[in-house]
Amino acid sequence: MKSVLHVDPIFAATSAPPPFTVGAVLSETRLDSWLALGLVLAAGLYLYGVYRLRLRGDRWPVIRTVFFLGPGLGGIALVTVSGLHAYDTALLSVHMIQHMVLSMVAPIFLALGAPMTLALRTLPVGPRKRLLAIVHSRVARVYSFPLVAFAIFVVNPFVLYFSDLYRYTLEHAWAHELVHAHFIMTGCVFFWPLLGLDPLPGRWPYPARALLMLLSVPFHTVLGLTIMQSSTLFGGDWYPSLNLGWVDPWQDQVVAGGILWAGGEFVSVTMLAVLVVQWVKQSEREARRVDRELDRQEARDEARDRAADAAPA
Numbered sequence: 001m002k003s004v005l006h007v008d009p010i011f012a013a014t015s016a017p018p019p020f021t022v023g024a025v026l027s028e029t030r031l032d033s034w035l036a037l038g039l040v041l042a043a044g045l046y047l048y049g050v051y052r053l054r055l056r057g058d059r060w061p062v063i064r065t066v067f068f069l070g071p072g073l074g075g076i077a078l079v080t081v082s083g084l085h086a087y088d089t090a091l092l093s094v095h096m097i098q099h100m101v102l103s104m105v106a107p108i109f110l111a112l113g114a115p116m117t118l119a120l121r122t123l124p125v126g127p128r129k130r131l132l133a134i135v136h137s138r139v140a141r142v143y144s145f146p147l148v149a150f151a152i153f154v155v156n157p158f159v160l161y162f163s164d165l166y167r168y169t170l171e172h173a174w175a176h177e178l179v180h181a182h183f184i185m186t187g188c189v190f191f192w193p194l195l196g197l198d199p200l201p202g203r204w205p206y207p208a209r210a211l212l213m214l215l216s217v218p219f220h221t222v223l224g225l226t227i228m229q230s231s232t233l234f235g236g237d238w239y240p241s242l243n244l245g246w247v248d249p250w251q252d253q254v255v256a257g258g259i260l261w262a263g264g265e266f267v268s269v270t271m272l273a274v275l276v277v278q279w280v281k282q283s284e285r286e287a288r289r290v291d292r293e294l295d296r297q298e299a300r301d302e303a304r305d306r307a308a309d310a311a312p313a
Helices: 009-015 022-027 034-055 062-080 083-087 092-112 115-122 125-135 138-144 146-161 165-171 173-195 206-229 249-310
Strands: none
Touching (some): 022 083, 034 062, 034 115, 062 092, 083 092, 092 249, 146 165, 146 173, 146 206, 165 173
């Protein structure tokens, strides 16, 4: 895990951010990144879809819009567009906050916003058919299969942090931005089939989904504890070479591991509770459907009996 690469001291000094404070985070906010443009575009398309539905008199749950725009897109913006981005290559703890939000928090609320359902209800016939073809394609079926999504979600952090790949992302801005996008995609691939409201092929029943969610908890615990107890610094000599007098890289790494450990368990347990609530609501809907069918069958039987009684002998 320890890299032999060396950081140019001049580069390290010029890229070092000021001490981590609320004021510094606010002052370092940027709106000129490609990710910021993508967030604005996604929010605009979503709101336009809701507007189209209301124009024709259809209803769209407000809570879905709140989930998608608030903790969904807003969560991504909070850790990438805000001043936190100035510290994501200077503090491992900040990077771990980004990791948690981009891969575990924002994708959950994006899924609960049901953007695919909104698109299917508002797109013209041609684009709607193309979207359905993508959703039901072989590639989508493979990646949305829960076991495949689970493997991608679990293995990716270990591949990133226990190889020289993480050091490479620290040295190259484009690779670091790509990791952000990868975190988002990995989280969506995992959580969309488990918690999402959009139509997906091969969705598992709720008991199996809950079991898969439970199985994800130990991996974040193991990864977090491993980072906290590591005898080497992640990224090799990258963090010491920044010469930040206001932070100790070793202590910051312990904090980073704690964030991943505690945050992973909290999100997993919370999402397990959401799954249980969804499961209960589905059971209630199914019970009401069965009751309505029984009522209709009883009404048909009564009508048949009355007709039989009224018929001449």
